[in-house]
Structures are given as structure tokens and as C-alpha cells.
Amino acid sequence: MQGGKLNKHEQISHLFYKANKDPCKIWPRYRNNADADWITTESGIPWLKLHKEIPTHQILAEIKQAEHLLINHRDEYNEHRGWRSFCLHGKSLKQTQHCEDSRPFQWVPEIQNLMPKTVEFFRSWAIGNYERIRVMALQPKGYIALHRDLVREQESNFLTAINIAITQPDDCHFIIKDWGQIPFSPGDAYMPDINNWHAVFNHSEQTRYHIIVHSNNWTDSFKETIRRSYDLMHGMKSHG
Numbered sequence: 001m002q003g004g005k006l007n008k009h010e011q012i013s014h015l016f017y018k019a020n021k022d023p024c025k026i027w028p029r030y031r032n033n034a035d036a037d038w039i040t041t042e043s044g045i046p047w048l049k050l051h052k053e054i055p056t057h058q059i060l061a062e063i064k065q066a067e068h069l070l071i072n073h074r075d076e077y078n079e080h081r082g083w084r085s086f087c088l089h090g091k092s093l094k095q096t097q098h099c100e101d102s103r104p105f106q107w108v109p110e111i112q113n114l115m116p117k118t119v120e121f122f123r124s125w126a127i128g129n130y131e132r133i134r135v136m137a138l139q140p141k142g143y144i145a146l147h148r149d150l151v152r153e154q155e156s157n158f159l160t161a162i163n164i165a166i167t168q169p170d171d172c173h174f175i176i177k178d179w180g181q182i183p184f185s186p187g188d189a190y191m192p193d194i195n196n197w198h199a200v201f202n203h204s205e206q207t208r209y210h211i212i213v214h215s216n217n218w219t220d221s222f223k224e225t226i227r228r229s230y231d232l233m234h235g236m237k238s239h240g
């Protein structure tokens with residue numbers, strides 16, 4: 001905070017942080033035999049921790065090699081601070097925002113030589129048809145102002161993007177309205193409900209690096225990962 005000189009986006013985001021950093025809702029009841037579709041659209045859970053190992057050290061080393069490619073993300077209204085990004089996979093290196101045009105999603109040529117192991121990791125994970133895979137950096141004392149990404153009006157959850165903590169400095173907080181903060185540790189992959197209001201704060205002195213993955217046509221194997229992750233997150237032994 002810069003005493004007394006907060007712009008309105010920062011003021012609102014700070015009020016949101018104070019009001020929502022502790023959860024006020026009770027986690028929805030676990031359902032036995034839930035499938036991926038129900039878990040991601042009807043379960044009401046605010047996030048799902050994916051049961052997946054991520055090679056964060058390798059990925060971080062490659063991000064450092066490509067750091068010069070980061071550009072300001074969504075800064076047209078000056079509402080965020082220190083949020084930077086580039087695409088590993090997408091319509092182009094710098095097309096970090098959602099965009100509906102005829103360009104295909106593909107591995108971005110500029111990063112091929114800089115991040116080969118990261119590309120290999122996502123290729124082998126093969127969760128479906130990748131759309132954007134983006135490196136997202138949030139600089140020290142940066143924040144992502146309060147917003148929601150997909151607006152689906154009904155009161156339900158909508159887990160679609162995967163958010164992977166490549167680093168997670170202490171004192172970084174991803175807050176979701178009514179649910180408190182996602183308990184990220186480095187290497188964790190979560191599917192947060194970005195249909196709900198959220199904001200992110202980096203109160204630390206280090207840059208926070210995450211990767212966000214969007215894909216469609218999930219494979220059966222990824223749907224099974226979702227189902228097992230749901231069971232494990234609820235302390236249930238996954239069957240099947």
C-alpha cells in the first residue's frame with residue numbers, strides 16, 4: 001500500500017481482501033461417484049487442487065531465460081499493478097488476453113528455444129486441445145485488481161482454467177469472494193472458480209510466477225485426474 005494514494009481499483013481490491021481473506025462459507029458436501037462435468041460446473045466448490053506433479057525447478061529456470069518477453073497484461077485501464085505475461089501456446093506471444101479471431105492456437109515460435117522442457121512437459125500432459133498457456137508474473141508489491149473472468153450468471157461454480165504456482169512467495173494471496181485464499185504452495189496446480197470475484201496480491205519482495213492453462217475437449221484421462229483429485233481433496237480414497 002502507498003499510504004493515502006491508492007487509486008480506486010486498489011482501494012476496492014484492498015477492501016475486498018480484508019472482507020474475504022477468511023472464508024465465510026461452508027465447503028459443499030462431498031459427493032460419491034461425482035464425474036468431471038459435475039465437479040467443474042455444479043459441485044459449488046471454489047477450487048480443485050489437481051493431483052499432478054509439476055517440474056517447477058525446470059520450468060522456473062526456463063522462465064528466467066525468457067523473462068525479457070514478458071509484457072504488461074490487461075493494463076489498458078491501469079487497474080492492476082505489476083502483472084506481466086506472455087504466451088507459450090496461443091495465437092501469438094503477446095496475445096495474452098482472450099481474443100476471438102481465426103488465428104489458430106499453437107506453440108509460440110519465440111519460446112521454442114528458450115523453454116523446450118516446459119513445452120515438452122505440457123505436450124506430454126496432453127489434457128485436451130490447448131488454447132492459451134501463459135506465463136504470468138506478478139511483481140513485488142503488485143496486485144491483480146478485483147474482477148471475474150467468465151460471467152455465468154447462475155449461482156454455481158465454473159472450474160475451467162488451471163493455475164499452476166511455479167513460485168509462491170510467502171505473503172502472496174489469491175482471494176476468492178466468500179471462500180478466502182487458495183492455499184497455494186510452489187508446484188500446486190489448482191482449478192479456481194474464476195467465474196466468482198477474485199483478486200491477487202503479492203505483498204512480498206519477490207516476483208510470483210504462475211502458469212495459466214486453458215484448454216478444451218478434455219481427454220478422458222484428464223477427466224479422470226479431475227475425479228481423483230476431487231476425491232483426494234476430500235480425504236477420500238479414490239476408487240477405480
Ligand SMILES: [Fe+2]
Binds near residue numbers: 147148149198
Ligand atoms: Fe482472473
